Amino acid sequence: MNSFDAIIIGTGAAGGIVACVLAEAGKHVLLLERGSQLSFADVGRDHLRNQRLAIYGHNAGPELVGNPRVFVDEQDRQRIVKPYELDYHNNAACVGGGTRVYGAQAWRFHPDDFGMATKYGVPEGSSLADWPISYETLEPFYERAEWELGAAGNGESIQHQVPRKRNYPLPPVGPSPQTAALRNAARQLGWVTTPVPLLINTEPYGGRSACIGCKYCVGFACPTDAKSGSQNTVIPRALATGNCELRTSTIAEVIETDARGNVTGVSYFDSAAGGPRRQTARAKIVIVSAGAIESARLLLNSHSPVHPAGLGNENDQVGRNLQGHLYPRAYGISPTKVFDGIGPGVTIATTQFNHDNPGIIGGGMLADDFIKPPIDFWYDSLPPDLPRWGIENKRFMRENYTRVMHVRGPVQDIPNPEGRVTVDATVRDKWGIPVARLSGTTHRATVEAAEFMRERGEEWMRASGCEKVWSTQPGLILSGRQHQAGTCRMGRDPKSSVSDEWGRVHKHDNLFVVDGSLHVTNGGFNPVLTVMALAFRSAEFIARAI
Amino acid sequence: MNSETHRAIIDCLIPPDDFPGAYDAGVCDYLERLLHTDLTDQAVDFCRGIEAIDAEALARFDKPFAKLSPAEQRSMLAAIEAGTVETSWPVPPSRFFEMLVNTTAEGYYSEPQQGGNRGAVSWVMTGFEELSDS
Numbered sequence: 001m002n003s004f005d006a007i008i009i010g011t012g013a014a015g016g017i018v019a020c021v022l023a024e025a026g027k028h029v030l031l032l033e034r035g036s037q038l039s040f041a042d043v044g045r046d047h048l049r050n051q052r053l054a055i056y057g058h059n060a061g062p063e064l065v066g067n068p069r070v071f072v073d074e075q076d077r078q079r080i081v082k083p084y085e086l087d088y089h090n091n092a093a094c095v096g097g098g099t100r101v102y103g104a105q106a107w108r109f110h111p112d113d114f115g116m117a118t119k120y121g122v123p124e125g126s127s128l129a130d131w132p133i134s135y136e137t138l139e140p141f142y143e144r145a146e147w148e149l150g151a152a153g154n155g156e157s158i159q160h161q162v163p164r165k166r167n168y169p170l171p172p173v174g175p176s177p178q179t180a181a182l183r184n185a186a187r188q189l190g191w192v193t194t195p196v197p198l199l200i201n202t203e204p205y206g207g208r209s210a211c212i213g214c215k216y217c218v219g220f221a222c223p224t225d226a227k228s229g230s231q232n233t234v235i236p237r238a239l240a241t242g243n244c245e246l247r248t249s250t251i252a253e254v255i256e257t258d259a260r261g262n263v264t265g266v267s268y269f270d271s272a273a274g275g276p277r278r279q280t281a282r283a284k285i286v287i288v289s290a291g292a293i294e295s296a297r298l299l300l301n302s303h304s305p306v307h308p309a310g311l312g313n314e315n316d317q318v319g320r321n322l323q324g325h326l327y328p329r330a331y332g333i334s335p336t337k338v339f340d341g342i343g344p345g346v347t348i349a350t351t352q353f354n355h356d357n358p359g360i361i362g363g364g365m366l367a368d369d370f371i372k373p374p375i376d377f378w379y380d381s382l383p384p385d386l387p388r389w390g391i392e393n394k395r396f397m398r399e400n401y402t403r404v405m406h407v408r409g410p411v412q413d414i415p416n417p418e419g420r421v422t423v424d425a426t427v428r429d430k431w432g433i434p435v436a437r438l439s440g441t442t443h444r445a446t447v448e449a450a451e452f453m454r455e456r457g458e459e460w461m462r463a464s465g466c467e468k469v470w471s472t473q474p475g476l477i478l479s480g481r482q483h484q485a486g487t488c489r490m491g492r493d494p495k496s497s498v499s500d501e502w503g504r505v506h507k508h509d510n511l512f513v514v515d516g517s518l519h520v521t522n523g524g525f526n527p528v529l530t531v532m533a534l535a536f537r538s539a540e541f542i543a544r545a546i
Numbered sequence: 547m548n549s550e551t552h553r554a555i556i557d558c559l560i561p562p563d564d565f566p567g568a569y570d571a572g573v574c575d576y577l578e579r580l581l582h583t584d585l586t587d588q589a590v591d592f593c594r595g596i597e598a599i600d601a602e603a604l605a606r607f608d609k610p611f612a613k614l615s616p617a618e619q620r621s622m623l624a625a626i627e628a629g630t631v632e633t634s635w636p637v638p639p640s641r642f643f644e645m646l647v648n649t650t651a652e653g654y655y656s657e658p659q660q661g662g663n664r665g666a667v668s669w670v671m672t673g674f675e676e677l678s679d680s
Contacts, residue, residue: 045657046657046660047655047656047657047660048652048656048660055652056580056584056585057584215674337673339673339674341673341674341675341676373655373656373657373674374655374656374668374669374672374674375651375652375655375656377655377672378651378655379648379651388647389558389559389560389623389647389650389651390558390559390561390620391561391563393560394560394561394563394565395563397655397668397671397672398565398671398672401672401673401674402672402673
């Protein structure tokens with residue numbers, strides 16, 4: 001039996017939800033995952049090899065050998081990159097995808113994020129555009145993601161920014177020692193603040209226990225399974241129906257089409273038992289949920305005489321507008337200790353600057369940060385004028401590890417068509433599949449917004465009573481990484497988009513992309529809740545269509 | 547590779563005070579392990595770099611690095627960091643020095659299971675862990 005109602009490629013934030021909705025609707029689903037099911041021990045607590053600090057490796061896939069990509073830098077020099085290198089723009093490859101090890105910030109986008117071109121116009125060289133759907137259309141699905149996975153937050157505190165009908169199912173994470181100082185400073189400055197919404201059980205929920213406040217959140221797996229991801233919510237639900245078959249260690253090679261170009265199934269390599277075997281599964285519908293880079297790669301690799309440039313790529317749109325977030329960061333030495341060893345550590349944010357900043361297109365959110373292990377702090381958080389070695393460096397670590405306050409946040413990326421995924425002409429992975437080739441940068445308007453947000457971060461640190469303040473400003477680079485999005489954007493016009501508002505690839509009735517690839521723009525927030533909301537919406541549509 | 551030289555270098559990078567320096571915290575063990583695992587391809591260059599530091603000390607002071615005064619050691623390392631060396635180096639001096647600084651910090655501040663940070667001393671020092679945790 002290798003014939004299904006639907007094949008879903010990828011078990012991350014979107015794929016798990018699509019599998020769950022379809023399986024619960026009685027559809028017979030095959031769920032493919034190139035990585036494997038990782039236990040808490042598999043993910044481990046290596047301070048140098050995790051999805052937050054990946055000096056020599058990482059902890060949630062893909063494997064370091066046999067999975068290269070090609071990166072083309074701003075000077076047009078290309079090189080082969082390994083999965084843990086920054087320029088690989090990795091997210092993760094395991095059951096749950098990035099949600100296995102993410103920080104789980106559960107932001108809704110701002111209503112204005114869905115109409116960026118209308119609000120700001122289209123800057124020269126950018127591909128800024130409106131979404132084909134509004135915040136109001138997506139609102140019920142945001143609510144569904146919050147309630148079905150389990151989000152903790154304070155709905156009232158962001159009511160004025162983001163209208164919502166129903167509160168979060170769980171109370172927000174409690175304050176840390178820095179929270180009151182940041183809240184009071186924001187009040188002095190006239191800024192709004194809110195607890196940071198998180199997909200973390202602040203109380204037992206969904207049959208799983210509550211957060212125990214350990215120091216290892218983003219980049220690691222949760223010891224009590226209190227952090228909610230695809231792997232411990234929607235995928236178990238899908239499997240419990242008996243209608244969903246999960247095949248791990250399987251990498252999709254191509255989406256199969258018939259002589260007329262209609263999608264018929266997926267060919268993949270199954271490495272689970274006794275070495276890789278090439279298999280083909282048939283389905284009425286194929287859903288690609290492999291993340292913005294791998295989803296684009298798969299469509300581009302699925303070329304045929306009818307679709308010579310790849311599926312959905314008649315107008316050379318697949319893989320373009322790759323975007324993520326630049327992250328300006330500001331730090332300050334607090335007069336009092338701000339570290340109490342209780343995680344996750346992220347507690348308070350301001351959404352004051354997500355829009356309507358003079359002379360700036362978009363903006364972003366700023367929040368305090370997750371607890372950083374000391375070596376992460378050493379790499380990330382030291383002042384630029386501090387010597388990197390010697391007794392002065394050691395004393396700074398000793399005196400200030402518990403006193404450095406930190407805010408950072410994602411800046412709305414202004415996309416452009418040259419930030420893109422293509423497939424490399426010569427480099428192949430260990431199965432012989434052409435690999436993703438990444439090139440281009442973000443638009444300079446993103447850097448301008450990041451500079452503006454960096455200044456706000458410094459302002460917040462100073463108002464919080466910090467004695468010494470410093471910051472980092474990202475340059476004109478390609479954004480993507482764990483917030484990767486935009487490569488198969490939704491839209492009404494096939495000339496400037498890849499799919500319709502449901503994620504259905506233009507000119508196909510049974511091929512869907514459902515993941516961050518669909519994002520026309522990526523908001524000034526962590527994007528995962530939007531990925532999830534879109535997945536619920538598309539999955540309901542697909543369930544009705546089969 | 548002269549282990550006395552290596553010890554003297556890393557103790558300049560993270561010197562002992564009332565908390566152990568890099569050597570006593572086990573950073574040599576961390577590096578040893580790293581050069582046999584993730585950095586096998588750089589192991590030869592690493593040894594050459596350490597030898598180059600000794601050669602530089604001999605050229606400048608007529609003494610191996612470990613026999614220099616602390617002030618001489620610090621000023622020589624600062625020169626290497628800036629890339630201003632007086633001898634011919636088999637590896638780019640400032641890049642090698644950066645790697646030394648980074649790997650020493652990694653060994654000192656990462657988890658004891660990696661070989662360094664013996665007894666979680668740096669975690670107690672920074673406050674990441676209470677003494678009773680470690």
